[in-house]
């Protein structure tokens with residue numbers, strides 16, 4: 001009898017421990033899955049926009065590429081936000097399109113952190129941040145300035161580029177970047 005009771009206690013304790021280990025591991029596993037999901041969407045965004053940008057630049061020059069970007073970039077963000085459970089946008093501390101790229105408080109602090117990390121020598125390539133904020137999972141992936149980007153975001157832009165930017169974005173702040181700097185970030189949010 002004594003023996004039986006002991007076995008019962010041992011098995012109860014071990015099942016509690018088993019369940020506890022599950023609950024403490026469940027959170028990080030779920031977060032890494034969310035992060036993987038977010039990265040897939042970021043790749044879809046960049047993988048759709050960049051080829052269109054390159055094609056427009058090659059075929060129609062900078063003015064046409066700016067027009068394409070002004071239509072396609074917001075369109076891709078909107079489509080991804082409608083076809084997935086994520087809210088998808090791009091943000092920057094120096095916006096070109098201030099209507100859709102102005103960061104909220106969390107995004108602003110992450111962009112500032114990205115700038116610091118870049119200044120300390122970290123490459124933008126794998127730079128990202130994931131965090132649970134209230135009841136949302138938030139993810140940002142930095143976008144570094146590559147040589148392609150300098151055509152429209154660098155310093156000393158040519159007259160044609162300046163004129164086109166002025167026409168579409170009279171409040172443009174997104175110029176003067178140099179290679180490797182953080183141009184902005186993809187920002188994704190999912191309700192938990």
Ligand code: HEC
Pocket residue numbers: 053057062065066067069070071073074090091092094095096097098100101143144145146148149150151152153174183184185
């Ligand atoms: C042909 C000109 C052109 C080139 C080249 C270009 N961009 Fe842009 N970029 C734009 C335009 C136009 C917008 C505004 C799009 C909109 O209205 O949403 C923009 C917006 C952005 C934004 C959104 C935030 C904001 O300021 O509005 C980011 C981030 C960005 N560009 C990063 C890049 C990166 C990184 C590269 C290089 C891989 C790049 N751009 C190359 C024209 C360009």
